[in-house]
Amino acid sequence: MRRFDLHRLWAIVMKEFIQMRRDRVTFGMMIGIPLMQLTLFGFAINSDPKHLPTALRLADNGPFERTLVAEMQNSTYFDVVRVTDSEAEVHRLLQLGEVQFVVNIPVDFTRRVLRGERPSVLVEADATDPAATGPAISAVQALAFKAIDRDLTGPLARLRGAPGPVNFVVHAHYNPENITQYNIVPGLMGVVLTMTMVVITALAITRERERGTMENLLSTPLRPSEVIVGKIIPYIAVGYIQVSLILLAAKGLFGVPMVGSVGLIYATGLLFIAANLAVGITFSTLAKNQLQAVQMAFFFFLPSLLLSGFMFPFRGMPGWAQVLGSCLPLTHFLRIVRGVLLKGNGALDVLPEVWPIALFVAVAMTVAVKRYRQTLD
Amino acid sequence: MSAGGEHAIDVRGVTKRFGSKTVVNGIDLQVRPGEIYGFLGPNGSGKTTFIRMLCGLLTPDGGSGTCLGHDILREQKRIKLQVGYMTQKFSFYEDLSIRENLDFIARVYDIADRASAVEASLEGLGLRDRSGQLAGELSGGWKQRLALAACLIHRPRLLLLDEPTAGVDPKARRSFWDEIHRLSAQGITVLVTTHYMDEAERCHRIACLAYGNMLVKGTVQEVIDSAGLTTWSVGGPGLAGLADRLRTSPGVEQVVAFGNTLHVSGHDAGVLEATLRRACGPALSLANIRPGLEDVFIGMMDNARDNYS
Numbered sequence: 001m002r003r004f005d006l007h008r009l010w011a012i013v014m015k016e017f018i019q020m021r022r023d024r025v026t027f028g029m030m031i032g033i034p035l036m037q038l039t040l041f042g043f044a045i046n047s048d049p050k051h052l053p054t055a056l057r058l059a060d061n062g063p064f065e066r067t068l069v070a071e072m073q074n075s076t077y078f079d080v081v082r083v084t085d086s087e088a089e090v091h092r093l094l095q096l097g098e099v100q101f102v103v104n105i106p107v108d109f110t111r112r113v114l115r116g117e118r119p120s121v122l123v124e125a126d127a128t129d130p131a132a133t134g135p136a137i138s139a140v141q142a143l144a145f146k147a148i149d150r151d152l153t154g155p156l157a158r159l160r161g162a163p164g165p166v167n168f169v170v171h172a173h174y175n176p177e178n179i180t181q182y183n184i185v186p187g188l189m190g191v192v193l194t195m196t197m198v199v200i201t202a203l204a205i206t207r208e209r210e211r212g213t214m215e216n217l218l219s220t221p222l223r224p225s226e227v228i229v230g231k232i233i234p235y236i237a238v239g240y241i242q243v244s245l246i247l248l249a250a251k252g253l254f255g256v257p258m259v260g261s262v263g264l265i266y267a268t269g270l271l272f273i274a275a276n277l278a279v280g281i282t283f284s285t286l287a288k289n290q291l292q293a294v295q296m297a298f299f300f301f302l303p304s305l306l307l308s309g310f311m312f313p314f315r316g317m318p319g320w321a322q323v324l325g326s327c328l329p330l331t332h333f334l335r336i337v338r339g340v341l342l343k344g345n346g347a348l349d350v351l352p353e354v355w356p357i358a359l360f361v362a363v364a365m366t367v368a369v370k371r372y373r374q375t376l377d
Numbered sequence: 378m379s380a381g382g383e384h385a386i387d388v389r390g391v392t393k394r395f396g397s398k399t400v401v402n403g404i405d406l407q408v409r410p411g412e413i414y415g416f417l418g419p420n421g422s423g424k425t426t427f428i429r430m431l432c433g434l435l436t437p438d439g440g441s442g443t444c445l446g447h448d449i450l451r452e453q454k455r456i457k458l459q460v461g462y463m464t465q466k467f468s469f470y471e472d473l474s475i476r477e478n479l480d481f482i483a484r485v486y487d488i489a490d491r492a493s494a495v496e497a498s499l500e501g502l503g504l505r506d507r508s509g510q511l512a513g514e515l516s517g518g519w520k521q522r523l524a525l526a527a528c529l530i531h532r533p534r535l536l537l538l539d540e541p542t543a544g545v546d547p548k549a550r551r552s553f554w555d556e557i558h559r560l561s562a563q564g565i566t567v568l569v570t571t572h573y574m575d576e577a578e579r580c581h582r583i584a585c586l587a588y589g590n591m592l593v594k595g596t597v598q599e600v601i602d603s604a605g606l607t608t609w610s611v612g613g614p615g616l617a618g619l620a621d622r623l624r625t626s627p628g629v630e631q632v633v634a635f636g637n638t639l640h641v642s643g644h645d646a647g648v649l650e651a652t653l654r655r656a657c658g659p660a661l662s663l664a665n666i667r668p669g670l671e672d673v674f675i676g677m678m679d680n681a682r683d684n685y686s
Contacts, residue, residue: 211468211471212464212466212467212468213468213469213470214468215434215464215466215468216462216464216468216469218434219432219433219434219457219460219462219464220457220482220485220486221454221457221458221485221486222485376429376434376435377435377436
């Protein structure tokens with residue numbers, strides 16, 4: 001008998017091909033996942049985010065200030081979405097994350113430029129995600145010279161050149177030292193929960209079906225909602241253990257500031273955990289076997305990771321990707337966790353991020369209960 | 378008890394189709410309370426599908442009737458509360474201990490005094506010494522005892538047992554059947570499917586299914602008599618060669634070797650006898666015997682029309 005027989009080898013190869021063809025879902029995933037990655041990495045992800053929403057606080061209304069604002073818009077990094085003279089309002093916008101930057105133009109700006117006093121323009125940035133603000137901040141420094149220099153003609157030309165007619169002062173709020181961990185570690189809480197919770201529950205019902213215990217469950221008076229909620233509750237406890245571990249590590253190992261209420265993290269965490277468990281259970285009712293369930297979980301996890309703003313700045317993505325990202329519970333939970341821990345957001349501040357998660361839970365649970373068949377038909 | 382007549386099961390014309398295949402074809406069945414009713418039929422004859430329709434796991438495509446006085450189409454939830462269903466494949470949790478499995482089922486049925494119900498169930502089936510053992514570590518016989526114990530914990534009025542003794546040794550099989558008879562004596566109705574003729578003979582009444590059709594039903598004796606089969610026992614030397622010759626002879630439908638004798642059966646008694654008298658010389662003994670249930674069953678299966686083909 002030969003050591004390595006090609007006919008025997010071929011027997012295995014053919015069998016594998018037949019089995020691959022029978023398991024359509026697995027085959028689809030093998031084609032679908034690369035396509036999805038290609039689309040997301042290729043088109044959606046951008047580490048140089050532009051068109052960042054900016055609020056302008058004006059105390060002056062001279063020509064140089066208008067030039068400056070026009071030039072900032074032209075740089076494509078800043079989109080002025082709000083012009084006001086209220087300090088309280090701009091700070092509120094920054095805290096809620098509705099704007100990434102606030103540009104404060106001081107009183108008598110134009111006059112002081114003309115006098116060669118190099119007036120200071122304060123740029124306040126929401127630096128919870130240093131990756132989102134970094135490129136724009138470098139751009140603003142460069143652009144300031146150019147912008148006003150062009151207007152300094154004739155006798156004013158002497159004001160041109162170093163050190164420049166305007167002094168830009170940047171305040172990086174919430175994360176002044178631009179420490180990446182301050183952004184990543186709270187974000188990881190959501191990522192870890194998504195990864196583990198979805199996979200665990202995706203297996204929950206599929207496993208019962210695969211092992212034959214489902215037939216027994218169905219012959220008892222148990223109702224679908226009892227089975228599904230009953231399977232979710234234990235994992236909520238597990239999710240809370242994960243949240244606690246990450247919070248402890250964030251404080252102890254990484255020194256992440258915790259400005260807001262930890263209780264609020266736990267409260268909103270419940271909803272977020274439920275959202276992931278509901279997705280998992282839904283997959284569980286769809287998958288034919290445990291392998292398919294895990295693949296579906298991965299199919300959900302990948303866009304969550306890439307489109308939620310965890311790995312890449314949310315505002316850097318094109319519109320369609322932002323819409324897609326907004327459907328994912330992780331996107332909203334990341335904003336809640338970062339908002340609460342770094343900015344000290346309160347319950348009312350995070351409300352706009354809470355209801356999308358709640359809606360997600362409701363939809364996923366409805367699908368799960370509908371898909372859970374009470375008979376073997 | 379609720380309305381619905383004196384039968385524990387009373388269904389008519391029950392039909393189930395999967396796609397274009399009719400798996401259960403218009404079956405009528407009446408089972409009296411406390412009766413042990415056996416279902417015989419080859420693999421794929423629709424036994425499991427029929428049982429699943431009785432306990433609400435499948436919705437019939439046709440037919441009507443009652444199970445424990447409840448409508449099988451509309452009152453599946455009420456039926457589930459009073460039926461113990463033992464699946465063909467072991468369907469309890471292998472990573473739970475015996476006690477944990479029983480406790481789980483007891484909770485699912487919301488049994489009033491759960492602890493003592495579990496204790497009584499362990500005691501009654503002789504599982505107490507093993508109560509801490511994981512179900513997955515049990516042998517076939519013990520798994521079957523656990524499954525039965527779990528099916529009985531909510532005191533059902535009807536037991537549906539789907540091939541309960543597959544892969545169980547003869548001694549465990551016998552004690553299982555003794556238990557079934559004890560339950561029957563207490564008034565519990567039992568519908569059981571089996572492939573074993575000796576088990577069928579322990580039932581009060583049996584029904585034979587093939588390809589989704591009900592072929593015959595009644596007591597074992599009635600089934601045998603209704604088949605109209607004649608069987609002869611042939612003894613002596615050279616039986617192997619004789620068996621081959623007989624198989625192709627007129628009037629012979631079955632030739633089965635039983636140790637040192639051949640059992641030869643056929644429906645046409647006259648032709649069969651003539652054939653045997655001709656084929657068997659003086660060295661062979663010939664005796665007309667009562668046909669066994671197996672002979673009758675195999676004979677019926679051979680004649681049943683395969684509506685799948």
